[in-house]
Amino acid sequence: MLNNYNGLAQPFWQNGPAPGQFYHFTGGQQQIQNLPRELTTAGPYGTQRNTARITTGSSVLGIRFDGGVMIAADTMVSYGSLSRYQSIDRVFKINEKILLGGGDDFADIQSIKRTIDQKMIADQCRADEIEMKPTELAMWLTRVLYNRRTRMNPLFIDVVVGGVNAEGKPFLGNVDLRGRFYEDFVVATGFARHLAIPLVRESKPAGREFTAEEASNLIRKCMEVLYYRDTRNTSKYTVGVCTPSGSVVEGPYKVDENWSFASTIKGY
Amino acid sequence: MSYFCREYHDIPVSTGTTIMALEYAHGVVLGADSRTSAGSYVANRASDKLTEVADRIYCCRSGSAADTQAVADLVSHSLNYHQYQFGRPPTVWEAACDFRHLCYTYRNNLLAGIIVAGYDDKKGGQVYSIPLGGMLVREPCTIGGSGSSYIFGYVHDQYRPDFSKEQCVAFIRKCIQLAIHHDGSSGGVIRIAIITADGVERRVYFNTETGQPVTKHKKLTELDTSEESD
Numbered sequence: 001m002l003n004n005y006n007g008l009a010q011p012f013w014q015n016g017p018a019p020g021q022f023y024h025f026t027g028g029q030q031q032i033q034n035l036p037r038e039l040t041t042a043g044p045y046g047t048q049r050n051t052a053r054i055t056t057g058s059s060v061l062g063i064r065f066d067g068g069v070m071i072a073a074d075t076m077v078s079y080g081s082l083s084r085y086q087s088i089d090r091v092f093k094i095n096e097k098i099l100l101g102g103g104d105d106f107a108d109i110q111s112i113k114r115t116i117d118q119k120m121i122a123d124q125c126r127a128d129e130i131e132m133k134p135t136e137l138a139m140w141l142t143r144v145l146y147n148r149r150t151r152m153n154p155l156f157i158d159v160v161v162g163g164v165n166a167e168g169k170p171f172l173g174n175v176d177l178r179g180r181f182y183e184d185f186v187v188a189t190g191f192a193r194h195l196a197i198p199l200v201r202e203s204k205p206a207g208r209e210f211t212a213e214e215a216s217n218l219i220r221k222c223m224e225v226l227y228y229r230d231t232r233n234t235s236k237y238t239v240g241v242c243t244p245s246g247s248v249v250e251g252p253y254k255v256d257e258n259w260s261f262a263s264t265i266k267g268y
Numbered sequence: 269m270s271y272f273c274r275e276y277h278d279i280p281v282s283t284g285t286t287i288m289a290l291e292y293a294h295g296v297v298l299g300a301d302s303r304t305s306a307g308s309y310v311a312n313r314a315s316d317k318l319t320e321v322a323d324r325i326y327c328c329r330s331g332s333a334a335d336t337q338a339v340a341d342l343v344s345h346s347l348n349y350h351q352y353q354f355g356r357p358p359t360v361w362e363a364a365c366d367f368r369h370l371c372y373t374y375r376n377n378l379l380a381g382i383i384v385a386g387y388d389d390k391k392g393g394q395v396y397s398i399p400l401g402g403m404l405v406r407e408p409c410t411i412g413g414s415g416s417s418y419i420f421g422y423v424h425d426q427y428r429p430d431f432s433k434e435q436c437v438a439f440i441r442k443c444i445q446l447a448i449h450h451d452g453s454s455g456g457v458i459r460i461a462i463i464t465a466d467g468v469e470r471r472v473y474f475n476t477e478t479g480q481p482v483t484k485h486k487k488l489t490e491l492d493t494s495e496e497s498d
Contacts, residue, residue, distance in 0.1 A: 082417070110403050
C-alpha cells in the first residue's frame with residue numbers, strides 16, 4: 001500500500017478527542033476553550049501556544065536553618081547570552097512570613113508576582129490577623145502552574161518559596177513550570193541545582209538543622225561557586241532572610257572572588 | 269536574496285534600529301536613528317521612531333514597525349482618555365504599565381522592544397525598558413534595537429549619571445553614530461527628543477562629525493592634470 005491508511009481498522013476509543021485535541025470534561029463550564037482562531041491556528045498567521053523564554057534569571061538558592069530560611073539569587077536578568085539587566089532584585093518579600101525567589105523567564109515572574117501581590121492585598125482586607133503561610137502560597141502556585149501547563153501555555157518560571165509557617169516552623173520548597181513541588185532543607189533552580197545542592201547536602205550536619213551562621217556561610221560559598229561556573233551570572237546577589245520575627249531582603253552583596261591561582265597556570 | 273522572487277514580499281518590515289534614552293536632572297533625553305528596513309531594502313530612510321503617546325511621554329520603538337505602531341496607537345488612545353477619567357495627565361509609570369500590559373499579554377504575537385520615557389510631577393524624568401517578552405524595568409540609561417548590541421561596551425564605559433542636557437544630547441549622538449557605523453539595519457539621521465516640565469524639544473542631527481549636513485562634496489581623488497613624461 002502506498003500509504004498507511006487502513007479503512008477497516010476500529011477507532012482506538014469512543015467519545016474521546018482525536019489525538020492532539022483537548023478533552024472536554026463534562027459538567028462545569030460549557031465552553032472551556034472558546035479561544036479566538038488566532039490563538040488556535042499554528043503557523044505564520046496564527047500563534048503557537050508556547051512562548052519561549054526571552055529575558056531570564058539564572059539560579060536561585062534556598063537553605064533552611066533552625067531559625068527560618070534564606071533565599072539568595074544574583075541580581076541579573078539575561079537576554080539569551082547577553083547580560084542585559086544587571087541590577088534586578090530577584091528575591092521578593094511577599095509578606096512577613098513568605099519569601100519568593102524567581103528564576104527563569106522574568107516577564108512571567110513579574111506577572112505571577114503581580115497576581116501574588118493582589119492576593120496579599122485581599123489577605124489583608126480580610127482583617128483576620130492571619131497572614132498567608134508559605135505552604136499555602138506554594139500549593140496555590142502548583143495549581144496555577146499545572147493548569148497553565150495542561151492548557152499547553154505554561155508560565156516559564158522556576159521559583160523557590162520559603163518562610164515560616166504557624167508556630168515558627170521553617171518551610172522551604174521549589175515549584176517549577178509544570179507545577180511540580182518539592183520540599184527539602186535545600187532547594188535551588190538553574191545551575192544551582194547542579195552545583196549548590198550537592199555542596200549543601202554534603203555539609204549538612206547529621207540529626208540537626210543548620211545554624212544561621214552555617215547557612216549564610218554556605219550561601220556565600222555557593223554564590224562564589226556559581227559565579228565561577230555559570231556563564232549567565234553576575235557577582236552581585238541579594239539574600240532574603242525569613243525568621244519568626246519577620247522577613248527582609250538584604251543586599252546587594254558582592255561575591256568574594258579568588259583568582260590568585262590563575263598566574264600559576266601556563267601553557268594551556 | 270532576490271527582490272523579485274516571492275520571498276521579498278514575506279520579509280517583515282522591521283525597525284532594525286538603534287534607540288536610546290537617558291534620565292537627567294530636569295527630565296529625559298531620547299534618541300533614535302531613522303532607518304526602517306525590510307530585509308536588505310531601506311523602506312524608509314527618514315522615519316521617526318520617537319513617538320508621542322502623551323503630552324510629556326514618548327516611546328522609542330524597535331522591532332516590527334507594524335507591531336510597535338499598533339501598540340503605540342493603542343496606548344496613546346488609552347492615555348488620551350486617562351486625562352478625562354482622572355483629571356490629571358498620566359504618569360510615565362502608568363504609560364509604561366499600559367505598554368507592558370500589551371507587550372506581555374500578546375508576547376507570542378508581537379515583536380516589539382520599547383523604551384518609554386517622559387516627565388511627570390511625581391517622579392520627574394523616568395526611563396522604562398520593555399524588551400521582548402514584556403518585562404518592565406526602570407533604568408536611568410537604556411539602549412535598544414539591533415544596533416544597541418554594538419554599543420553596550422561604549423555606554424557601560426562612558427555613561428555618567430550626572431550629565432547635563434547638552435552632555436546627554438552629545439552622548440546619545442555619539443552612541444547612535446557608533447551603532448549606525450556597524451549595524452546595517454540602522455542609519456539615516458539621528459533624531460533627539462528632550463522632555464522636561466516645560467515641554468518637548470525635537471532635534472535632528474545628520475550623521476556627520478558636526479551634525480550639520482555636508483554642503484560641498486570633496487572629490488575622492490583630485491584629477492592629476494599635469495603633463496606626464498615618459
